[in-house]
Amino acid sequence: MSFTMMDDEIIEQNKNYWNEHADLWYGTTALPQYGVRFPTEDELHLFGDVRGKSMLEICCGSGHSLAYNAKKGAKELWGVDLSQKQLDNAAKLLEENGCSAKLFCAKMEEELDVPKGHFDYVYSIYGIGWTTDLQGTFDKIASYLKKDGIFIFSWHHTLNYCIAWSCDERREVFDNDQLTMTKSYFDEAYFKIPVHDSEIILCNRKISTYINALAKAGFVIEQLVEESDRASLEAEGDLDPKTRKAKWLPLSFCIKARKL
Numbered sequence: 383m384s385f386t387m388m389d390d391e392i393i394e395q396n397k398n399y400w401n402e403h404a405d406l407w408y409g410t411t412a413l414p415q416y417g418v419r420f421p422t423e424d425e426l427h428l429f430g431d432v433r434g435k436s437m438l439e440i441c442c443g444s445g446h447s448l449a450y451n452a453k454k455g456a457k458e459l460w461g462v463d464l465s466q467k468q469l470d471n472a473a474k475l476l477e478e479n480g481c482s483a484k485l486f487c488a489k490m491e492e493e494l495d496v497p498k499g500h501f502d503y504v505y506s507i508y509g510i511g512w513t514t515d516l517q518g519t520f521d522k523i524a525s526y527l528k529k530d531g532i533f534i535f536s537w538h539h540t541l542n543y544c545i546a547w548s549c550d551e552r553r554e555v556f557d558n559d560q561l562t563m564t565k566s567y568f569d570e571a572y573f574k575i576p577v578h579d580s581e582i583i584l585c586n587r588k589i590s591t592y593i594n595a596l597a598k599a600g601f602v603i604e605q606l607v608e609e610s611d612r613a614s615l616e617a618e619g620d621l622d623p624k625t626r627k628a629k630w631l632p633l634s635f636c637i638k639a640r641k642l
Contacts, residue, residue, distance in 0.1 A: 389514040392572065392583045393464065393489060396512060399580050400465035404444070406578065408471060411508045412446035416536040416607075417634025419614045419624060426607060428534050428638045432456045435502040438526055440490050440519075440535075441509025445472025445483070452481035459483035460501075462494055464512075490522075491515045498525050503532050508634075511537040511584065516591065520599035527641045533601060536636040539608060540567060543586045545631060547623060561630060592637065601639035608635040 414423040423429060433455030439448055442461030452459060459482070463469050466487045476483055488494055490513055504523050513519040523533055546564045567588065574581045593603060614628035627633065 389491070392514050393491070396582055397464045399577070399582050400463075401467045402580065403578055404465055404467040404471055408444045409446050412443065413450040413507060415507075416636045417508060417538070418542075419610050419628035420536070420632070420634040420636070421607065421609065421611050426636070428605065428607075428636065429454075429503065429505075429532075432503065436460075436500060437503040437505065438462070438496060438501045440504065440506040440523065441512065442472055442483075442485070443468050443507075443509070445475040445485075447505070447507050448472065448483045449476055449479045449481050452476070452479070452483070460496060461485045462488050462490065462496075464489060490519050493522060494526070496526055499528055501526050501531055502528060503534065505533065506535040508536055508538075510535040511587070514585075516587065517595045517598060520595050520601070524599045524601065524641050529641060531641045532604075533596075533639045533641065534636065536634055538586075539632045539635045540586055540588055541631050542627075542633045545627075547627070561627070589635065596637070596639050600642050602642055603637060603639050605638040606635065607637075608632040 411417060416422065416426070429451075432451055434457045436458040437451055437456050438460040440462055442448055442463050445461065448459050448461050461469075461472060461483050462485075463472070464487070469485050469487055472483075472485055486495065490509075504526055510519065527533065544563055544565050544567050545561050547561060565586070570585055570587050570591065572583055572585050574583055589608070593606075596603060609632055610628040614625050617625050617629070624633065
């Protein structure tokens with residue numbers, strides 16, 4: 383069910399969730415992984431050779447993607463996250479792995495204290511969808527990149543929140559052979575999701591919303607990936623619900639865009 387909240391209230395509630403539950407998500411959905419039941423960077427090669435490159439990660443979380451790029455030879459790493467607890471975890475991880483990055487706590491919706499026109503790459507692994515200002519965030523990211531700089535981000539696929547396995551309420555069992563639309567693909571209102579002992583607030587944006595916002599910010603799309611990983615597609619037998627769903631539709635998507 384949709385509802386009305388101010389952007390700052392949404393950000394604050396999500397920030398509190400991450401500060402309280404960061405340890406539960408330590409190291410999850412980080413490079414080389416892009417998302418749920420999704421091909422990895424080792425298969426997609428969206429980044430290519432990052433040796434000597436300057437990189438900024440939006441929503442850097444526990445720092446595992448930063449460490450991944452450090453080991454790939456990136457010259458300069460920056461990371462921003464809304465949650466100080468996430469950054470504390472990231473700083474510890476990077477130190478343990480002999481890596482260094484400039485980390486700071488800030489909202490991606492606001493102008494970040496980073497150099498303009500400086501980065502070869504800006505990227506975000508399952509982070510961009512948290513923004514309350516998609517266009518403003520993309521505009522700012524474009525300003526941080528050099529000309530022809532690359533922006534890569536992944537997120538939940540819109541269909542993932544619109545489609546679920548059918549349930550017979552009388553028997554209270556799921557029919558694993560039939561998927562049902564549970565909400566409109568066109569509904570981009572914010573909604574609450576219970577997670578652990580708390581709630582997060584998200585907006586399920588259409589794929590076209592992301593693409594049009596990128597175009598308006600001065601990006602050209604180089605690649606849109608919306609597929610499931612090979613293991614899920616080839617899986618057989620008694621499968622868990624996510625794997626079964628991944629055989630029918632993408633659970634995540636990833637976009638690679640270049641700044642004009």
